[in-house]
Amino acid sequence: MWTALAESRGHRLSRRPGFLAVLGDAPAGLRILLRDPDPSPDDRAALAALVRGRTGPVVVEDQYARLDLADLGLTPRTLPVMIRRPGPVPDPSLPVTPVEHADQLAVAEDVVVHGFPLEPFQPYSPGQAFPPALLDRPEVRFFLVHRNVAGATARDATPAGACLTVRDEGVGLYWMTSLPAHRSRGVGRALLHGVLGRFGDVPVTLTAARAGRPLYDSLGFVPVADATWWG
Numbered sequence: 001m002w003t004a005l006a007e008s009r010g011h012r013l014s015r016r017p018g019f020l021a022v023l024g025d026a027p028a029g030l031r032i033l034l035r036d037p038d039p040s041p042d043d044r045a046a047l048a049a050l051v052r053g054r055t056g057p058v059v060v061e062d063q064y065a066r067l068d069l070a071d072l073g074l075t076p077r078t079l080p081v082m083i084r085r086p087g088p089v090p091d092p093s094l095p096v097t098p099v100e101h102a103d104q105l106a107v108a109e110d111v112v113v114h115g116f117p118l119e120p121f122q123p124y125s126p127g128q129a130f131p132p133a134l135l136d137r138p139e140v141r142f143f144l145v146h147r148n149v150a151g152a153t154a155r156d157a158t159p160a161g162a163c164l165t166v167r168d169e170g171v172g173l174y175w176m177t178s179l180p181a182h183r184s185r186g187v188g189r190a191l192l193h194g195v196l197g198r199f200g201d202v203p204v205t206l207t208a209a210r211a212g213r214p215l216y217d218s219l220g221f222v223p224v225a226d227a228t229w230w231g
Contacts, residue, residue, distance in 0.1 A: 001140075001164070001166040001172055001174055002020065002022050002031055002033060003020070003022075004134065004137050004139065004140050004166065005022070005130075005134070006022040006024070007133075008130075008131045008133040008134045008137070009024065009025075009028065009131055011023060011024045011025065011028060014046075014050070016035075016043050016046060017035065017036060017039075017040065017043060018034065018035055018036040018039030018040055018043030018044070018047070019032050019033060019034050019035050019036070019039060019043060019046075019047055020032070020033045020035060021033075021047075021050055023050070023054075026055075026056050026120075027056075027057075027120040027121050027128065027129075028057070028120070029054065029056040029057030029058055029059070029120065030050060030051065030054040030056070030057070030058045030059070031059050031061075032047060032050065032051075032058075032059070032060040032061070033060075033061045033063075034060070034061065034062045034063060034064060034066075034067065037064035037066045038066065039067075047060070048072055051069070051072045051073075051074070052072065056120070057120055057231070058074065058230075058231060059229060059230070059231045060074065060229070060230040060231070061227060061228075061229055062227060062228040062229070062230065063081065063225065063227045064225075064227075065078070065225070065226055065227060065228040067228070067230075069230045072230075074230035074231060075230065075231065076228045076229070076230050077228070077229050077231075078226050078227070078228055078229075079207050079208060079209065079226070079227050079229055080207070080208050080213070080223040080225070080226055080227075081205065081206075081207050081208075081223065081224055081225045081226070081227050082205065082206055082207075082208050082216055082221040082222060082223050082224065083170075083203050083204070083205045083221065083222060083224050084196065084203065084204045084205075084216075084219065084220050084221045084222070085203055085220070086200055086201055086202060086203065087200070087220060088200070089193055089196040089197050089200065089219070090193050091193065091197065092145070092190040092191070092193040092194040092197070093186055093189070093190045093193070094145050094146065094147055094160070094186065094187065094190035094191075095145065095146050095157065096143055096144070096145045096190060096191060096193070096194025096195070097143065097144045097145075097146070098141060098142070098143055098198075099135070099141070099142035099143065099144060100135070101135075102132040102135065104142075104144065105130060105132060105134070105135060105142060106126045106127070107144060107159050107162075108130070108142045108143075108144050108159075108162040108164075109124075109126065109127070109129050109130040109162075110124055110126075110159075111144070111159050111160075111161060111162040111177065111178075111179055112129065112130070112162050112163075112164070112175045112177055113129055114179060115161065115162070115177035115178055115179045115180070116175055116177045117177075118175075130142070130164075139166055139167045139168065140164065140165070140166055141164070141165045141166075141167070142162065142163070142164050142165075143162065143163050143165070143191065143194060143195055144159055144161070144162050145159075145160055145161040145162070145178075145187055145190050145191040145194065146158060146159055146160060147160040147182055147185060147187060158182075159179075160178055160179055160181075160182035160185070160187045161176075161177060161178035161179070161182065161187040161188060161190075161191045162175070162176075162177065162191075163175055163176035163177070163191055163195060165195060165199070167199070167202070169202075170202045170203040170204060170205055171195075171199045171202055171203070171204045171205070172204075172205050172206070173195065173204055173205065173206040174206070176188065176191060176192070176206070176212070178191070188212070188215055189215060189219075192215065192216075192219055193219075196219070204221075206221070207227060208221070208223075
């Protein structure tokens with residue numbers, strides 16, 4: 001996912017045996033993903049140099065929960081990595097639409113920027129977080145869910161939630177969110193039902209925030225590891 005985002009945004013990638021780093025612009029910042037539970041001394045030094053040399057947002061994802069990066073001025077938080085094995089899922093209770101065109105992508109981007117929220121990308125500027133070039137990558141899919149508000153017709157259904165998926169050996173689910181005005185209205189559940197229904201033949205993984213954990217538990221996701229995110 002980070003490779004696809006970096007390449008579509010025109011950001012530099014640094015690939016080392018121990019980690020992958022995305023050197024983004026001011027809103028995107030620096031993102032580092034560990035690829036080895038015990039990086040070499042050279043990789044550790046390179047990682048430290050990147051963190052110390054950056055301004056703006058910095059996040060280091062340690063999926064192995066092995067490194068201590070407190071000496072770099074970073075603070076840890078623990079997030080569960082969860083997986084759902086292939087299996088039946090109910091039909092979504094709200095319309096879930098695959099994003100196929102740039103105008104739809106701009107709507108999904110707006111929902112994620114304000115719903116997740118992605119504060120470094122506010123005020124919202126179309127194409128900054130999710131450039132249209134992402135639509136050319138077959139492994140990347142965005143989904144939108146719409147909801148009718150009181151007094152509106154079906155044609156006037158309002159975008160209420162969105163997410164991004166990346167298919168590799170399985171499917172990774174990212175930035176699943178709903179807008180504040182539509183929360184506790186079944187939007188997240190409908191979005192998950194729609195996504196899981198489309199990828200019913202492969203495992204689906206995600207990193208769960210505390211607020212979303214009950215929903216994921218109820219749909220059969222199970223924790224497989226605790227990752228440490230340093231930021």
